[in-house]
Amino acid sequence: MTAFFRRARRSDALSGRFTRYLIVGGSAAIIDLGGFVLFLQGGFSTMAAAASGFAIAAVYNFALSSTVVFQVAPTWRRLVMFMAFAAVGLVVNTGVTSLAAIFTPDVIAKIIGILITFGVNFWMNNSVVFRAPRTSSER
Numbered sequence: 001m002t003a004f005f006r007r008a009r010r011s012d013a014l015s016g017r018f019t020r021y022l023i024v025g026g027s028a029a030i031i032d033l034g035g036f037v038l039f040l041q042g043g044f045s046t047m048a049a050a051a052s053g054f055a056i057a058a059v060y061n062f063a064l065s066s067t068v069v070f071q072v073a074p075t076w077r078r079l080v081m082f083m084a085f086a087a088v089g090l091v092v093n094t095g096v097t098s099l100a101a102i103f104t105p106d107v108i109a110k111i112i113g114i115l116i117t118f119g120v121n122f123w124m125n126n127s128v129v130f131r132a133p134r135t136s137s138e139r
Helices: 002-010 014-041 046-069 076-103 106-129
Strands: none
Touching: 014 046, 014 106, 046 076, 046 106, 076 106
C-alpha cells in the first residue's frame, strides 16, 4: 500500500492526480460534512448548512489541490477559476442535497450531494483550472 501512495504522489498521470484528488477531496468532504452537521445543529436550514460547509471545504480544497494534487503554485488566477467552478459545484451540491433530502435523512442527502459534486469538480479542475500547458506540438 505504501508503494502505491509513493507512486501516486509522484505520478503526473491522470491516475496519480485522481488518486491524490480522491485523498484531498475525501478530507475536504469530511470538512464539508462536519461543517454541515455543525451548522445544522446551530439552527441553519439544510440549504444554508450545505452551502456553508461546502464553502469552507472549497478553500481548504484549493490550497491542497494546488500543492498536493496538481503540484503547481497556487496563483490568484487559479484561485478565481477554482472558486468560479466551486460555485458551479456549490449549485450542484446544494441542489442535489436539497432534492435528496426530500427522500432521505439530511446527512445521507449531503453524502449523495458530495459524491455527485466530487466527479463534477475533478473533471472541471483537471480539464480547466489546473490543466497542464499544451506543448507546441499540440497547438
